[in-house]
Amino acid sequence: MKRLPGHLTWVWAMTAVMAVIYSVFSVILYFTYRFPTYDLGIFDQAVRSYAHFQPGISIAKGLYDFGNPDFSVLADHFSPVDALLAPLYWICNSPVDLLIAQAVLFALAVPPIWAFTRRAFGGGRNGAIAAYCVSTGYALSWTIAGAAAVGFHEVAFVPVLTAVALERLQKGRLKAALLAMCGLLLVKEDMGLYVAGLGLGLAATRALGIPRQRLTGLVIAAVGLVVTFVALYVVIPAMGGRPGFYWAYQALGNNVPQALEHIVSHPASAAKLLVTPRVKVHTMLLLFAPFLFLSLLSPITWAVFPLLLERMLANRFGNWWPALYQYNAYLVAPLALGAVDGVLRLERWAKWAWRHATPELAQLRRPVNQGTGNLPVTVTAAFALIAVAMVPYFSLGWMFKSSFYHRDSEVTAEAAVVSHVPSGVIIETTSGTGPHLDSRDTVEVWDAHGHGQLYPAWVIVNDVSNQFGFATLKQQVQRVALLRAHGYVTVFSAGGYSLMHAPHLAAQGSE
Numbered sequence: 001m002k003r004l005p006g007h008l009t010w011v012w013a014m015t016a017v018m019a020v021i022y023s024v025f026s027v028i029l030y031f032t033y034r035f036p037t038y039d040l041g042i043f044d045q046a047v048r049s050y051a052h053f054q055p056g057i058s059i060a061k062g063l064y065d066f067g068n069p070d071f072s073v074l075a076d077h078f079s080p081v082d083a084l085l086a087p088l089y090w091i092c093n094s095p096v097d098l099l100i101a102q103a104v105l106f107a108l109a110v111p112p113i114w115a116f117t118r119r120a121f122g123g124g125r126n127g128a129i130a131a132y133c134v135s136t137g138y139a140l141s142w143t144i145a146g147a148a149a150v151g152f153h154e155v156a157f158v159p160v161l162t163a164v165a166l167e168r169l170q171k172g173r174l175k176a177a178l179l180a181m182c183g184l185l186l187v188k189e190d191m192g193l194y195v196a197g198l199g200l201g202l203a204a205t206r207a208l209g210i211p212r213q214r215l216t217g218l219v220i221a222a223v224g225l226v227v228t229f230v231a232l233y234v235v236i237p238a239m240g241g242r243p244g245f246y247w248a249y250q251a252l253g254n255n256v257p258q259a260l261e262h263i264v265s266h267p268a269s270a271a272k273l274l275v276t277p278r279v280k281v282h283t284m285l286l287l288f289a290p291f292l293f294l295s296l297l298s299p300i301t302w303a304v305f306p307l308l309l310e311r312m313l314a315n316r317f318g319n320w321w322p323a324l325y326q327y328n329a330y331l332v333a334p335l336a337l338g339a340v341d342g343v344l345r346l347e348r349w350a351k352w353a354w355r356h357a358t359p360e361l362a363q364l365r366r367p368v369n370q371g372t373g374n375l376p377v378t379v380t381a382a383f384a385l386i387a388v389a390m391v392p393y394f395s396l397g398w399m400f401k402s403s404f405y406h407r408d409s410e411v412t413a414e415a416a417v418v419s420h421v422p423s424g425v426i427i428e429t430t431s432g433t434g435p436h437l438d439s440r441d442t443v444e445v446w447d448a449h450g451h452g453q454l455y456p457a458w459v460i461v462n463d464v465s466n467q468f469g470f471a472t473l474k475q476q477v478q479r480v481a482l483l484r485a486h487g488y489v490t491v492f493s494a495g496g497y498s499l500m501h502a503p504h505l506a507a508q509g510s511e
Contacts, residue, residue: 007118007128011135015110018139022103022148025399027096029149030435032404033411035095036468037434037445038064040151044095044438046073047082051089055239056082060434064445064469068240075241078189078231079154093439098152105156106144109333110135112163116170117340121376130340130380137290137383138336142394147329149395151435154187155326161187162198162333166300169202172209174216181220185227189236190310192228194330196221197303204299248314259313273313280312283323290386291335292379294342301338304331323394336383343379350375410465413495417460420492420499427458430497431468448475455486457505464496 029035037060045058055072062071074080088097114131121127138144138159147155165180181198184191202210203217210216232243244255251273252259263270275281287304288295295301307330311320319325391397398404407415418436421427428446429437437443446459447469463477470476480498488500 007114010132011111011114014114014132014135014139015107018110019104019107021396022106022144023100025145025396026099026103026148026151028399028405029151030096030099032407033414033432033436035151035435036431037429037443038431038468039153040095040098041431041434041438041443042073043082043098043152044435045443047085047098048089048093048438050083050086060443060445064447065245066240072239075236075239076245077154078235079187081157081183081186082154095152095435095438099148102152102156103148105160106148106329107139109159109163110139112160112167113138113333113336116163116167116337117380119167119170120340120344126374126377130376133377133380133384134336134340137380137387138332140384140387140391140396141290141332141336142286142323142387142390142396143328143332145391145394145396146324147326149398150325153326155329157187158184158191158194158330159333162303163337165198166334166337169208169210174210178220181224185224189228189231190307192224192226192231193306193310194224194303195227196224197306198334199224201299201302204302246317248317248320251315252313270313273315274309277321279318279321283321283328284308284312286323287328287331287335290390291339291342291383292386294346294379295335295338297342297345298338298340300334300341303334304338307331339383340380343376347375410495413497416494417492417497417499421458421460425458426456427460428456429460430462433460433497445469446479448479455483455502455505457502459483459488459500460497461500462497 030040042058042061045060046056049055049057056074057070058073059069059071061073061076062068065076073082085098085101088101091097114135117134118127118131121130144159147153161180161183165177165184168174168177168180181195184195199217199220199222201217202208202220203214205213205217207213236243247255249259252262252270287308295304307327311327314320320327392400414430414433415436418433421437421441423440426442426444427437428444430446434443434445441458444456445468446461448471461476461480461483463473463480466473467476470479480500483500483502486502487504488502490498491501492499
């Protein structure tokens with residue numbers, strides 16, 4: 001463990017570089033109008049509400065899904081951790097705050113991942129090299145890039161909290177690990193399942209210097225399950241939400257007991273759900289393959305399985321399944337550190353097999369304090385190389401294309417329309433324009449069914465390209481015609497986007 005101060009400099013430099021890369025990546029996506037109201041606009045409204053000491057109100061989410069303009073996002077997902085970002089809005093009132101905060105939070109997982117890996121491999125030169133390789137594999141992971149490519153989500157907090165929890169457990173510091181796990185429980189209602197997996201993994205891990213380690217792990221697992229139950233069936237309903245709003249398991253049953261009964265009585269049917277459609281298999285392979293499937297050798301990875309089952313047993317909500325969106329970023333830290341543990345287990349098993357095959361060589365066993373051999377360096381270098389090789393094929397690879405940095409004609413039109421919207425008004429908007437108006441206007445979603453206030457005085461519409469909230473382009477055309485029939489006039493138009501205004505509603509105070 002010598003020369004650690006020098007390593008600290010490089011580790012924090014690596015952390016800063018990762019934060020900058022993902023900040024630039026996300027901010028460019030924002031200014032080129034690639035983030036929609038669902039979901040960046042929702043989080044922006046909610047955190048801005050927290051900044052004004054209100055309970056996370058998102059009018060866009062509330063009206064579109066629940067018909068309630070005073071809807072708290074805590075009734076949608078139990079994610080109070082997002083309130084920690086509210087002070088950023090006292091400095092700069094912009095969704096960019098969330099994007100940069102997410103990039104920094106993702107990057108902050110690097111130091112504990114590095115420390116865990118170096119300690120696991122016994123320190124020394126080989127341990128340090130392996131630590132840099134695993135940290136690189138995490139930093140360039142397609143899972144992190146995919147999350148950054150779809151705006152801000154509460155998953156921003158998960159890799160760093162998970163890495164801290166696992167690194168502290170590895171060192172036998174239970175109190176600090178428990179604090180990190182408590183933070184995880186505040187990220188989302190299903191994180192209790194994730195923490196339960198961490199607890200079971202702790203119970204199955206060899207002694208780490210934690211008193212009554214097995215019992216502690218089982219208690220953590222039980223607490224995680226209880227927290228998920230309370231969040232789903234007590235807190236969310238108390239905030240005005242519906243526990244079954246995201247129930248996606250109709251093929252298994254109408255509730256948890258029915259689903260569990262179906263799984264037990266029809267295991268083949270449940271197993272088929274895990275691999276149907278084929279995109280589920282593709283995603284699971286992509287999760288484990290970059291770490292050479294070594295994560296499967298470690299109980300650390302048990303935290304991954306509840307969330308994977310939650311997604312892959314679903315027969316609806318197809319956006320849960322692919323190698324896109326933010327859902328895979330929940331899993332990357334235990335996959336990476338589980339792979340580190342997997343390498344150690346593989347090495348121990350190989351040595352055990354070799355010594356029993358050739359007993360005369362047993363006396364050559366390396367003392368523990370001398371660190372590990374070249375296997376960890378070789379394998380973890382493969383982690384890093386695979387992550388680098390995959391960059392061009394996933395979201396981060398967009399940065400290598402010149403088109404990524406420019407607005408196309410449609411985005412230019414969106415920006416032009418946004419520039420003509422007055423401040424301080426209530427407005428229904430197309431999804432892509434919403435986040436750019438949130439800081440100065442009350443933004444609702446323009447959709448086919450009038451989930452919003454139906455006829456606010458200002459509306460941004462599009463009748464030439466498909467928009468969120470509409471099943472067909474024909475519905476958009478009909479909706480625009482309906483607005484005109486109710487006295488709306490076009491104030492500005494560009495590239496298929498139009499800003500429409502109803503002077504008579506403005507006179508009635510609808511702004």
